[in-house]
Amino acid sequence: MEGLSMLQKATQETPVILMPNHKSYLDFLVISYILFTYDIPVPVIAAGIRLAEMKMVGEIFRRSGAFFIRRAIGSDKLYWAVLSEYVKTIVRTGYAPMEFYVEGLRSRTLKSLTPKLGMMHMVLEPFFKSEVFDITLVPISISYDRVLEESLLAHELLGVPKPKETTTSLLKSTKVLQEDYGAMHVNFGRPISVRQMCEGKINRCQYNLTPRDLPQKPTEEAQACVSWLAHLVVRVQDEGSVISPWSLMACMLLQAPITALTEEGLLWHQLTGKTLWLRKLVLDCGARLNWPAQTPDSDVMSSAVALHRSVVHQKAGRVYLVQEEEPARRHPISPQERVMRTASAVLMLASYRNQSLHVFVRPALVATALHITESTQRDELFAFYCFLQELFSYEFVSIPGELSQDFEEACSHLKKCGAAHISQQEVTPSAGGMETLLFLRALIQPFIDSYQVMLRYLCEEGDQVLTEKQFLAAVRSLATRLILSGELDTYEALSSDTQKNLLLALRRLEAVTKSRASEENEFNVNKAAVRTIGDVLSGKIPPQMLQTTPDARL
Template sequence: MIRGEENNTCCSCMGHGATGMNMICLLFRYLCLIISDGFFDILEERRRSSDLSHAFRTFNPQPFCGATPISAAALNRMVLESQYLSYIIQEIMVECDESREALLEEASALLDEMSQNLQLGFIRLLGFALSKVFKSVFSSIHVNEDGLTRLQQAIQEYPVILMPNHRSYVDFLVLSYIMFTYDLSIPVIAAGIPLMGMKLIGEIFRRSGAFFIRRAIGSDKLYWAVLSEYVRTIVRTGYAPLEFYVEGLRSRTLKSLTPKLGMMHMVLEPFFKGEVFDISLVPISISYERVLEESLLAHELLGVPKPKETTGALLKARTVLKEDYGCMHVCFGNPVSVRDLVKGNINRRQYNLVPRDLPMKPSKETQEFVSGLAHMIIRLQERNVVLSAWNLMAVVLLQNLLGIDLDLLTHKTLWLRRLALRFGAHLRWPSKDVYYQVIVVIYTVVQAVLHLHG
């Protein structure tokens, strides 16, 4: 008899719409390009060879062909010296009766707080540490290599925006690790400002490409101007691939959230204004058998306040390194061309009426397009999620909270497997030895959640 230890919360599926027939047709076109590539376990090589050699090997990624290499400090200077920021500061001077020098100093302080300082040495350090951690907690990390080949080509042609789903704090770490492993340009990553406050860890993240954003900007006009110009400058110059979570927050239920549109508007504006020829959006689906924060998420769903992110809390949580969190799949979707999607949806001539350096409120047409595009990206993320045996078993167990016979659990899970395959789901589960797979999951992956009796 199998019995669940505690109740789980489940939320209903969320529908996502898109505006305009062209958007809908393009959505179906991209859905037809569902990833069917084989997956490769990147930890297999790490278990056979030296982690130190891997971290300190020659790293020579191919950059965006239109990019001129610049330092993080030079990027910041471009932001502070931009006509856009100068215009906003002039407006604030009139509205608030503050001096230009004081506002420039404040803008510089905001940029120092926010900006990344990507350095290869810290990427190597993180690569070495993550090799050790990932081998300890995951049985495998599977990546679709054909997706990475397409990503490499996209990075060389146009500015690239990486758009993963957000289920765990591990998400951005594993993506940077994969990019480093495959000699791809390391992305700069939009991260929540609480991570910056973690002693030592926050600085490691900053020097590994993270830039930190306040959760509540509100009506702070100067902060919004500095952030938006910083993001646009990264895209405009092709400084590095830019990574952000379109959902905004980490999903507590592991289901998709309604997208946040602020960052979407920022990354797309250089294209709308004709500053770049095209932008490639890359939906990324990260699938876990178990997330490292599962206990934390369960407590948050029960109403327990989220603990503050601190280095001390991270050290206390090191016991998670002793558990087996099963397999992870990272699926890089087909790059989505913004230029293709805009055709027939937005008249970009409206942006010619205002100088590029001046702010322009997006039209209703643009807002609807950006919203539809954000929902489309989430749909593409969902379509390439990989389900494990435990994912299907959990569905059955949620209908039998008092317990279920092992043979019946196996029978129902197998039926659910056939149903999922019929509807086109991607499954990580061998066709044979179904009963054996159920036992393996119970004894290796979910011991903390299930108990076997009799």
């Protein structure tokens, strides 16, 4: 209620921008409903153009204040100018809050996505040009015990095309609502004053040198400020998220061997014992945990498993992964199809693990650096930590320019939970902290294994020039072969989001460049640079070699 009270006050003083995370199609309906219930102006919502094509539904959204935008604007300057002016007019007048998703897309992995900056630039420009005194950003954290689209998201990650949004499909999906999806938690964060946050970061006087009506390309200073603010909003969204008991159980389930989940079953008392241990660790890290205090712990965890019966089931004191039922068919299921069915269940489980990943990711990266470098020197660990943050920059969102601060915070968490001793020169694992360090490393290991598979493909099997579509199909084929041969046990390597994130990271590291001449989404691969990155990730060479290898161009 405190967040809503602050929001209500802010709407009377400055233009307000509502910035929820985006995990489900229900997100924008929920925000409007809550604001209407508490007599706060219903927001104007930036929605995807596909929703406008839905009969009746699109018109209802439009009359409710939504406006529809293209997913990609490209080089259409007229469209950009019209959209930009429309958004800035809403901000300048401030007659209603405006709502948009800073991540740009719905997260298919339930992790926070790297923010898109186009809409953020439009929203902040009236402040940069002194057309408004201040703008208030309100981060909103929406958490689900169970996501409505869990199965759909897993199939999309495995390459199944996303079904088109239609009114007919909406009506057909109403039977899904007959199931139990648990609770939804909506946390309205403390309002952020753009004026206060931008103080000392941007010189607004430069905008007075050009007439306001003329379009201006954002300066590097403005771009850096917008990027910093957008990443800060995502961080606040993460910190405001509520973690469910099921998310902790998913963390522990995914650290068990895959055969234990699919064949032997994981002992219930082992799972519950580890989950209770993890609960203490989460609370030590200061996270928001929805664990009913008046209910016995065993009942809380049994209820979580019952709610997620589409992912796991309990039988004879053991927990098993639920796999899709085999339809009636003449021919037996192929090994490749069996891998995909297991992968679908694993990716659903991983999405719920991802809901609590933001709590552990920075300490986990330090724990990983300790293991791979086999060093305790702070400067060496920090260098490897920076490398991991750069490589996984599209997996785990970090605030630009705050790597050192994040590293210190991670070390502080390790010290607080008794996993490491911290001095000015060293980070030393403690005798009683090995269980914590092993858990943290295991959280990051699926991402490392997945990236190693993709780097291996680019170095050994991939062409020097390839399209994104070719890359995704080839990596999925390679990962499937490695899983069947027993060389790989990480089904998350089959996720298209993970594969795309690596390509984006390699472009950022200049190991892969996008071909401008080609009409297709073609990439030129610098195999020497990719090989160097793989060697650093496996600990063969220090991250400093990325700067000294001539062929790497990093």
